[in-house]
Amino acid sequence: MQSKRFIVLLALILAVGAAGVSAQEKKEAAPEEEFKALRKEADRLPGAGAVMTDAERLAFVGRAYKQRGEFAPKFVALAEKYPNDPVALEALTQAVWQVNTTPWPVEMIGEDPDRPKAFAIILRDHIASDKLVPLCQRVSYGFAKEYEAFLRAVLEKNPHRTVRGVANLSLGHFLHNRLARVELCREEPKLAREFAELYGREYFAELLRKDRDRALKEVESVFEAAAKRYGDVALPGGDTVAERVAGELFEIRHLSVGKTAPDIEGEDQDGKRFKLSDYRGKVVLLDFWSFV
Numbered sequence: 001m002q003s004k005r006f007i008v009l010l011a012l013i014l015a016v017g018a019a020g021v022s023a024q025e026k027k028e029a030a031p032e033e034e035f036k037a038l039r040k041e042a043d044r045l046p047g048a049g050a051v052m053t054d055a056e057r058l059a060f061v062g063r064a065y066k067q068r069g070e071f072a073p074k075f076v077a078l079a080e081k082y083p084n085d086p087v088a089l090e091a092l093t094q095a096v097w098q099v100n101t102t103p104w105p106v107e108m109i110g111e112d113p114d115r116p117k118a119f120a121i122i123l124r125d126h127i128a129s130d131k132l133v134p135l136c137q138r139v140s141y142g143f144a145k146e147y148e149a150f151l152r153a154v155l156e157k158n159p160h161r162t163v164r165g166v167a168n169l170s171l172g173h174f175l176h177n178r179l180a181r182v183e184l185c186r187e188e189p190k191l192a193r194e195f196a197e198l199y200g201r202e203y204f205a206e207l208l209r210k211d212r213d214r215a216l217k218e219v220e221s222v223f224e225a226a227a228k229r230y231g232d233v234a235l236p237g238g239d240t241v242a243e244r245v246a247g248e249l250f251e252i253r254h255l256s257v258g259k260t261a262p263d264i265e266g267e268d269q270d271g272k273r274f275k276l277s278d279y280r281g282k283v284v285l286l287d288f289w290s291f292v
Contacts, residue, residue, distance in 0.1 A: 031087040034078060039094065042071040058108075065109035068098045072114040079121060089126045092118045093135050099142035106197045112144075119146040123153050130160045132167070133236065140170035143181060143195065145203045147174055165230030165241050172222040172248060179215050182207050183257075216252065223248050261286075 045064055052060060075095035079088040095118040100109070126132070132154055139147040151174060154167035185192035186208065196204040223245045231242030254262050263277045276284070 031078075031082040031085040035087045035091055038071070038074055038078060038091075042068065042075075042094070061104065062108040065098065065100070065104065069110045069112055069114075072096075072098075072112065072118070076114050076118050076121070079118075083125060089122070089129055089131055092122050092126070096122075096135070096146075097138065099138055099147075100144075100198060104198075105194060115144060116146055119150050123150065127153055127157045128159055130163060132158065132163050136163070136167045136170040137236070140173040141177060142174070143178055144199055148178075161230065162233050165226065165233030166235065168222065168226035168230055169235075169241050169244055172219055172226055172245070175215070175219045175222060176248065176252070178207070179212070179219060182210075182215075183212065216256075220249065220252060223252075 045067060047060055047063075072095040075091040079091040079095070082088055096115055098112070100112070122135075136151060136154060139150060148171070151167050151171040155164055155171060158164050158167065181195065185195055185204075192204070192208070227242045227245040231240060231245070233241045235241065235244060253259065261276060263275055265273065265275050268274055276286075
C-alpha cells in the first residue's frame with residue numbers, strides 16, 4: 001500500500017513539475033509569438049500582386065506606407081512591453097524599417113511620428129547589439145535626421161568591429177545620397193517643399209545652407225576612414241568595405257557633375273570602335289543598358 005502511495009505521490013510531483021515547465025516555456029515564447037502575429041498582420045496588404053494602372057499603383061503605394069505607419073507604434077509598444085527580450089530590437093527595427101527614399105506627398109503616405117521614439121530606444125538600449133548590420137545598411141538609403149545620429153552612435157559605441165565597419169560605410173553612403181538629394185532640391189523647388197514636409201522644415205533648411213564642397217569633402221573623408229579602418233570587413237553581399245568604398249569614391253571623383261568623365265572604349269551601333277575622348281568638346285549622351 002505504501003509503495004502505491006509513493007508511486008501516486010511521485011506521479012503528482014512529476015505532473016506539477018511538467019505543468020510548471022510548460023507554463024514557463026509559454027511565458028518565454030509569448031514575446032516572439034506576439035511579434036510574429038504583429039508582423040504577419042503588418043505585412044498583409046490587400047491588392048498586393050494585382051495588375052494595376054499607374055493611378056491605382058500610386059494609390060497602392062500610399063496605402064502601403066500608411067498601413068506600415070499605423071503599425072509602427074504597435075511595434076514600439078511591443079518593444080517597451082518586453083524591453084529585455086531579444087524581440088524588442090526586432091520590433092524596433094520593424095518600426096523604422098520603412099525608409100522613405102522618395103518624397104511622396106505627406107497627405108498621400110501619412111507622417112512617421114514614431115521614428116524618433118523608436119531610434120531613441122535603440123540608442124538607449126540596443127546600441128551595442130551585434131544585430132544592427134541590416135538596419136545600418138537600410139537607413140543609408142534614407143534621408144531622415146535620425147539616421148545620421150544612429151549611424152554615428154553605432155560607429156562610436158558598438159563593440160563589434162563588423163558592425164562598426166558597416167556603420168562607417170553606411171554613414172558615407174547616407175551622406176552622399178543626402179547631398180545628391182539636396183542638390184536636386186536646389187534645382188526643383190517642388191521637391192524641396194515635399195522633402196521639407198517629410199523630414200522637417202528646420203532640418204531641411206539647415207541642409208540647404210551647407211556648403212556643397214565642404215559636404216562633399218566630408219563624404220570622401222568618411223569613406224576613406226571606412227577603407228582604412230575596416231577595409232577587410234566582409235559585407236553581406238560578398239564584397240568588402242574596401243571594395244565598396246573604391247566604387248563610391250570613383251563615382252565621386254570621376255562621375256560627379258563637373259568632373260571629366262573617364263575615357264572609355266567600345267563599339268557604336270554600326271560596330272565601329274570608338275573612344276569617348278574622340279568626342280571631346282561635343283555634347284555626348286551615354287546610355288548604359290543591359291539585358292539577360
